Amino acid sequence: NAGVTQTPKFRILKIGQSMTLQCTQDMNHNYMYWYRQDPGMGLKLIYYSVGAGITDKGEVPNGYNVSRSTTEDFPLRLELAAPSQTSVYFCASSYTRDSYEQYFGPGTRLTVT
Amino acid sequence: GQSLEQPSEVTAVEGAIVQINCTYQTSGFYGLSWYQQHDGGAPTFLSYNALDGLEETGRFSSFLSRSDSYGYLLLQELQMKDSASYFCAVRNTDKLIFGTGTRLQVFP
Numbered sequence: 440n441a442g443v444t445q446t447p448k449f450r451i452l453k454i455g456q457s458m459t460l461q462c463t464q465d466m467n468h469n470y471m472y473w474y475r476q477d478p479g480m481g482l483k484l485i486y487y488s489v490g491a492g493i494t495d496k497g498e499v500p501n502g503y504n505v506s507r508s509t510t511e512d513f514p515l516r517l518e519l520a521a522p523s524q525t526s527v528y529f530c531a532s533s534y535t536r537d538s539y540e541q542y543f544g545p546g547t548r549l550t551v552t
Numbered sequence: 553g554q555s556l557e558q559p560s561e562v563t564a565v566e567g568a569i570v571q572i573n574c575t576y577q578t579s580g581f582y583g584l585s586w587y588q589q590h591d592g593g594a595p596t597f598l599s600y601n602a603l604d605g606l607e608e609t610g611r612f613s614s615f616l617s618r619s620d621s622y623g624y625l626l627l628q629e630l631q632m633k634d635s636a637s638y639f640c641a642v643r644n645t646d647k648l649i650f651g652t653g654t655r656l657q658v659f660p
Contacts (some may be wrong), residue, residue: 462657470646472647472648474650479652479653480650480652481556481639481650482595482650482652483650484637484648484649487646487647493561493633495646497647498649528644529594529595530585536645536646539583539585539597539599539600539602539643540585540600541574541648542596543594543595543596544599545593545594546594
């Protein structure tokens with residue numbers, strides 16, 4: 440099992456550009472999450488999904504969009520990138536809502552200049 | 553509102569014991585988790601408490617008191633590789649709410 444994989448590892452965007460951060464898990468987990476982590480801070484939940492076709496907002500959803508067409512994939516879309524979106528983005532998954540362990544991908548380090 | 557408080561930094565020497573505290577205030581509570589994150593790495597799960605009391609996993613133990621909205625992570629026989637950030641996180645229905653993290657530095 441590869442676990443949770445994310446691409447790209449690093450990306451530099453110019454203000455106003457758009458991009459999609461990819462996340463794939465091969466553990467057949469129903470629940471998937473997107474977090475952002477600013478330097479020296481904890482993780483903030485952007486969006487999450489409880490299964491294919493179902494997504495919901497987290498604490499900081501503005502400026503982002505998600506979709507969940509399959510169990511395995513949960514891409515995060517940034518439209519009109521802004522410097523405030525410079526951060527490290529982590530995707531995570533868990534089997535059920537009652538699963539107390541989330542499995543994290545390696546992260547994508549994004550810089551918007 | 554929801555908030556979790558942890559000390560920002562803790563230092564200790566190899567072989568010592570260190571305790572990292574976490575107090576929380578949430579509208580719903582289903583359990584307290586602890587995650588470890590090395591610099592440049594992803595968070596990895598350490599432990600989980602749904603009920604009051606102590607859970608032990610090797611050198612690490614975690615404690616929860618729901619009446620006090622308080623928990624802690626206890627690290628024993630510290631090793632240099634334990635230098636990392638430690639986050640407590642409260643499970644609230646479908647989501648985890650993370651604290652801002654405690655940076656642990658272990659010195660020889």
